[in-house]
Amino acid sequence: MGVIHVEGVSKIYNPDKIPVTALQGVSLTIEAGEFTAIVGPSGSGKTTLLNVIGGLDRPTSGRVAVGGHEITGLSDNELIDFRKEHIGFVFQAYNLIPVLTARENVSFVMLLQNRPAAEREARTQELLAAVGLEDQIDKRPAELSGGQQQRVAVARALAPKPAFILADEPTANLDSHSASNLLDIMARLNEEEGVTFLFSTHDQRVIDRARRVITLVDGAIARDEYRS
Amino acid sequence: MIYLMAWRNIWRNPTRSRVVILAIALGIWAALFMSGFATGMMRNYIQNAITNVVSHIQIHHPEYQADNNVRYTIPGADSLRKTLLAIPEVKAVSVRTLVNGMIASSQTARGVQVKAITPGEEATVGLSADKIVEGDFFAEDRKNNLLMSKKLADRLHVALRSKVVLTFQDLGGNITSAAFRITGLYAIGDEPFEEGHVFVRRQDLNRLLVADLTDSLNVEQHLAHEIALLLSTPDQVDPVQAELQKRLPGLRIETYREVAPDLRLYESQVQSVSWVYLIVIMLALVFGIINTMLMTVLERYKELGMLMAIGMNKWRVFRMIMLETLFLSLAGAPLGLLLGWGTITFLGHRGLDLSRFSDALAQFGMSNVVYFAVPQETYAQAVFILVCTAFLASLYPAWKAIRLRPVEAIRRI
Numbered sequence: 001m002g003v004i005h006v007e008g009v010s011k012i013y014n015p016d017k018i019p020v021t022a023l024q025g026v027s028l029t030i031e032a033g034e035f036t037a038i039v040g041p042s043g044s045g046k047t048t049l050l051n052v053i054g055g056l057d058r059p060t061s062g063r064v065a066v067g068g069h070e071i072t073g074l075s076d077n078e079l080i081d082f083r084k085e086h087i088g089f090v091f092q093a094y095n096l097i098p099v100l101t102a103r104e105n106v107s108f109v110m111l112l113q114n115r116p117a118a119e120r121e122a123r124t125q126e127l128l129a130a131v132g133l134e135d136q137i138d139k140r141p142a143e144l145s146g147g148q149q150q151r152v153a154v155a156r157a158l159a160p161k162p163a164f165i166l167a168d169e170p171t172a173n174l175d176s177h178s179a180s181n182l183l184d185i186m187a188r189l190n191e192e193e194g195v196t197f198l199f200s201t202h203d204q205r206v207i208d209r210a211r212r213v214i215t216l217v218d219g220a221i222a223r224d225e226y227r228s
Numbered sequence: 229m230i231y232l233m234a235w236r237n238i239w240r241n242p243t244r245s246r247v248v249i250l251a252i253a254l255g256i257w258a259a260l261f262m263s264g265f266a267t268g269m270m271r272n273y274i275q276n277a278i279t280n281v282v283s284h285i286q287i288h289h290p291e292y293q294a295d296n297n298v299r300y301t302i303p304g305a306d307s308l309r310k311t312l313l314a315i316p317e318v319k320a321v322s323v324r325t326l327v328n329g330m331i332a333s334s335q336t337a338r339g340v341q342v343k344a345i346t347p348g349e350e351a352t353v354g355l356s357a358d359k360i361v362e363g364d365f366f367a368e369d370r371k372n373n374l375l376m377s378k379k380l381a382d383r384l385h386v387a388l389r390s391k392v393v394l395t396f397q398d399l400g401g402n403i404t405s406a407a408f409r410i411t412g413l414y415a416i417g418d419e420p421f422e423e424g425h426v427f428v429r430r431q432d433l434n435r436l437l438v439a440d441l442t443d444s445l446n447v448e449q450h451l452a453h454e455i456a457l458l459l460s461t462p463d464q465v466d467p468v469q470a471e472l473q474k475r476l477p478g479l480r481i482e483t484y485r486e487v488a489p490d491l492r493l494y495e496s497q498v499q500s501v502s503w504v505y506l507i508v509i510m511l512a513l514v515f516g517i518i519n520t521m522l523m524t525v526l527e528r529y530k531e532l533g534m535l536m537a538i539g540m541n542k543w544r545v546f547r548m549i550m551l552e553t554l555f556l557s558l559a560g561a562p563l564g565l566l567l568g569w570g571t572i573t574f575l576g577h578r579g580l581d582l583s584r585f586s587d588a589l590a591q592f593g594m595s596n597v598v599y600f601a602v603p604q605e606t607y608a609q610a611v612f613i614l615v616c617t618a619f620l621a622s623l624y625p626a627w628k629a630i631r632l633r634p635v636e637a638i639r640r641i
Contacts, residue, residue: 056537056635077541084539091638095534099236104229111229112539160539 147178533637
């Protein structure tokens with residue numbers, strides 16, 4: 001079994017009123033160390049699939065297992081704890097905590113895990129250096145560019161040592177240079193440290209870097225392509 | 229870090245936070261002001277009552293207070309006075325002879341209590357020359373001089389130097405009358421007392437009370453119904469009472485609270501009135517704080533969703549919103565307390581002149597200037613109630629925050 005195992009997942013919004021099918025019978029397995037992009041037109045169910053895999057949303061049917069643990073039956077609080085320990089998130093709009101500095105944003109997730117202060121500080125320094133922000137650690141998000149904020153978001157996502165990182169349109173708000181820079185960092189982390197990345201994206205630059213591309217059309221997998 | 233986040237979060241919209249902080253500070257100030265005013269009024273009333281009417285401690289024959297019979301005298305009152313004055317806590321002592329009777333002018337008559345005093349003693353305990361608004365304080369060394377209040381003089385249609393007749397029962401049980409000349413009019417700012425009390429020299433009243441007795445001279449010199457004590461500070465009332473009761477088991481020793489139960493009620497109200505003002509004002513503030521925190525939560529819906537998405541559990545989110553509310557509320561506390569303390573100190577020293585309401589105040593035995601006072605514990609009460617207010621005000625916004633679903637919150641881009 002891979003790090004992510006999705007089996008027959010369907011998601012229907014408003015099942016009692018005007019049902020909207022976002023996912024229908026999606027099954028896939030993501031192995032550790034993959035650098036995978038989920039692509040497809042708007043409304044094809046990319047973000048819904050990521051949300052279901054990340055435990056942010058519950059499937060209408062089917063099951064999702066992460067690292068061998070089935071998450072579909074967990075309560076809200078259990079899901080929060082599960083996400084904290086096993087999943088890193090990178091959002092399209094960065095979604096950093098505006099009142100905390102880059103250092104504090106990265107450290108915060110480890111604080112939620114009750115990691116010791118010394119470990120938090122060391123890992124924060126290490127991660128911010130890895131994303132090239134060692135000289136910006138005490139700046140708040142408003143003082144950083146979009147690209148820098150997204151790099152802080154990547155460092156934050158990596159901080160709890162998750163099983164994989166879910167990145168929902170991570171380059172959508174970035175200029176070409178920042179997007180390229182961010183992708184370089186993610187690719188390096190994937191190759192050198194074996195971090196598993198799962199993207200939902202429209203961005204051709206991301207698709208070009210992905211080693212596996214899953215195409216969703218109308219909530220179903222239309223193509224699953226591995227690249228060398 | 230949650231504390232740090234909570235503190236920084238309240239300054240994300242500084243104008244809004246400052247408005248709330250200012251409202252809280254003004255709320256605390258208003259509560260302290262009201263409490264200071266009410267406490268000042270009550271203390272004013274109590275102090276006036278002690279000074280002019282009841283003194284700190286009164287000593288009577290055990291039966292006297294029950295029916296005010298003139299036969300219930302204090303044996304050896306004058307020598308007892310000397311003993312009492314030797315007690316360090318006792319500042320002054322006045323021995324009084326009291327009778328209830330009728331005062332009649334040429335036009336009308338009223339029931340009064342006649343307080344027969346030795347002017348030199350009484351001036352240190354109760355009525356003194358500075359309360360005389362017309363005439364003098366027994367300056368003439370003639371017999372049967374009488375002091376009455378200006379109010380009573382008006383009621384009786386008499387003036388200074390007029391003659392009035394006092395009628396009362398003497399020690400022999402006979403009704404006796406004597407004419408007295410009004411040589412002074414007093415005003416103490418306590419209408420009920422003023423309309424019901426006249427003062428004469430003790431020797432004059434004693435002579436009339438014992439006129440029919442065979443051993444009249446001996447009785448006359450020592451006749452007394454009341455010994456009034458003024459202490460150095462009111463705090464000593466209870467221990468001195470206990471000590472005197474031990475030393476004088478045959479007499480009834482009462483504090484001003486027992487003599488005038490309304491004073492005990494007022495004293496207990498001093499403590500509760502601060503709570504009432506604080507609670508009422510803070511209840512009004514609760515809604516302002518809830519509104520602000522609710523706006524804060526709704527504005528940060530997406531951010532709160534993100535926090536839950538990355539692993540901040542609901543209890544931590546709840547706690548963070550509660551802390552923000554608490555910090556916001558407590559930020560206003562020092563300013564409010566400082567403003568309140570400053571106002572109380574200033575008005576406690578200078579007093580608030582309410583002379584335009586002097587007639588109304590006099591009806592309640594209060595003087596025109598109210599000196600503000602707030603018990604020290606009121607400041608702690610203010611902080612305690614504020615914390616409770618903040619806690620209450622935080623519940624709904626915090627509950628609202630944890631009700632959100634991360635996936636819906638994050639979708640709000």
